[in-house]
Amino acid sequence: MDEKTLQSILDMHQAMNIEVFYWWCTAIMFLIHAGFLAYEIGASRSKNALASGMKNVLTLASIIPAFYFVGWWIYNAFPNGLIPIEASAALPWSASMRPDADDMGTGIFFAAFALFGATTGSILSGAVIERIRLGAFLLLAVILGAGVWILAGAWGWHPDGWMLHKLGYHDVGAAGVVHAVAGFFALGVLLNLGARIGKYSDDGKPQVIAPHNMPMTLIGLMLIIVGFFGFLGGCIIFNTGDIGWTTIYGNRTNLSAFAFNTLMGFGGGVIGAYLSSRDPFWTMSGALGGIITVAAGLDLYNPGLAFVLAVTGGALMPKIGALLEKRGLDDSVGAFAVHGFCGFYGVVLVGVFAAGFPNVGEGVPDVSFTGQLTGAVVMAVTGFVPGWGVAYLLKKFNLLRVPPHVEVLGLDLFEVPAKAYPESMATESSSSVPARSGGVVAAPMDKRPDIS
Template identity: 35%
Template sequence: METLLTTNNVWMMICTGLVFIMHLGFGFLEIGLTRQKNTINILFKNIFILTVGLLLYCLVGFNLMYPGEFNGFLGFAGIGLQSPITAEGLDLSYNEGYTYWTDFLFQGMFAATAATIVSGAVAERIKIVPFMIFTVIYVGLVYPIAGSWKWGGGFLDKMGFYDFAGSTLVHSVGGWAAIIAIALLGARIGKFKEDGKPGAIPGHNIPLAMGGVLILWLGWFGFNGGSVLSADPALTSLVLVTTCLAAAAGGVASFLVSTALYKKYDLTMFLNGILGGLVGITAGADLMNPTDAILIGLIAGAIIVFGVALIDKLKLDDPVGAVAVHLICGIWGTLAVGIFGSKAGFTQFFVQLEGAAVYAAFCCSTAFIILYTLKKTVGIRVSKEEELEGLDNFEHGMEAYPEMSTTSTEVKSSLMMNS
């Protein structure tokens, strides 16, 4: 038993490291798709989410999400982590697959991911302090309570709702908060023209964004692979195959559909299509065969293109496509469990639909209450002057690329003198 526990536990710790690396991928993706003048601000938010998120999950989140026996809606096992160490050593009765400590750390990485999704959607115009307050409440309370309803053995779990690794519990939970946030914030200056048509605000480093997507794809080996909760060779192998195939199919579908519609080979759409495929397969990666995974990915990739267009049509400003990727494809992946794979059927589909609706109602209402309260008290949007100048200087007093900035200023000054 101890040999099996060690093998399973090592695999889970490796997967924890892979999910940790995803935060680097999110950071690269977000700064790559936004402007240079806001780079420090975005990286600061991502580091804050990871560090404070882990501490909050240790203090309250883990025991809210996994309270043990509870009424199915709200339970709490107490403040802080409860040590499973006995006088004889490690208590192996906790779980045959992994230790208590590994369980906490793996799940803690997921908790931080939900708020990171919001960070990208609100980039370039949200005040840093209100965002931090929102993160503390959403990661500390909202996410674990919502998670307990399925992964903690709550009422949705009893109902038969299925979400293997978080298409809804992580991605949609973050996505619903993101869409509420961008609706309350409003669009960036210059995003929409006087006639209402969206204008392009190019990211400053697309190669960095591509690197971020590939890091996220790598991290998904841990995100989905670790959700097997053991090193079972057959199931972990299948999960990694379905995850990869869905990602590849999502990228190809997004590239083809966007090219057909806009007559341009759009790399950013290609990249978001890969992420859409990953989000789409996450709810049922352990249930699907390779063909199912490809179909789920293909549909997710097409959804990305139309989802981005829908967000623009609604005059919502999402700089990184977070809503299309995490919310819309998260819903799709959740519903796909009832359409493809070993659980497919009308009953399961409607259970999945009901579960998605429950999370929509809870996350939208809580995110709105938190953000609207902040908007009416301390304000959530920076001033016009701060937005135009960039948040790095105003909120952090530093620049991500000071040498480039200095060179640019010197060139401008020189041109003005020569003219």
């Protein structure tokens, strides 16, 4: 076998290794959505459990094809801002967007990015459980998962993105481009959606609406953490030749760096949230908050520093959730505190603790506090404005929220229709309604009731 043939075989196997790596990253990312499904089912009351689960399944099924038709093109067409560049190869009818035995890259990168987009939809899903119309939610989720976040990704994650080249923006684990964008989008929706019936007393004090199955919620959160390893694996570039691993910006890194700081972020976030809240729900959510807090600088931090930063993120997260609750915002699972706040906070922290780090590329600025703060604000605004705007329009046309009688009786009865626990003699649909509802009795299950 001559040297040229041997090199050709090695190159082929290297390309196959890259393809296999992202294949399994994408498969592991599906555990994020299994986790969100269990998390939201458990966090809902029993009368809304199945509706919450169906909403998660439909989120995946809606965002993935939408991302194929428009999202991948947005990422490739808008790195310079709001004026598109030529990106015809990313259009759904192009040769690269279909099976091709000679192309071992496009399909698996599309798949990983599509699952990133689906994650943003799942983040929104938890915030709005128990009162949003299914159709309105799916429209919002598609706009976020196949449009808004990937526009931010084109700006802040693309190797040619203007935020990298103008600001020196550094966000290797997508704390800003995924989590902050999705969290602030959810905040905009919540401002229009309003609180669940019974969440606030007549004098405006927040009331506890307890999850019907806290163990399921905790298991769901742990599944999300497992899925995060696939998510973060998809944030690192497996290169051919002798280059090795790099970040999405071209800086050298490796899986070891991600392993150190992901695990330290997990531990710090849990400890910080526990010390701050002593609450099981917030403690487990601290695992997410801690990882997101350090995600933007996973490749840069000393593990000890990552742990300390994650402790602060985990500790602040329940306080942010409580602050929103006192101001009348019913974020059912603390999605803004976990994703929006910790994502924003994590991006800014890179500017504090990694200022001066050199980015790759001629003329690309070093990491700076000003660049990171500006980048975090861009991510927040990019998420919030369309979230608020689209939800406002839906609200004006009475399409955003289910009618009060539907909310009282439970969304399972109207949108599935089925009972999550049919063996139970008494469910919240018929017996555990708020006093102000007048004690409405559940309708029979033999036909779908009117939701209008």
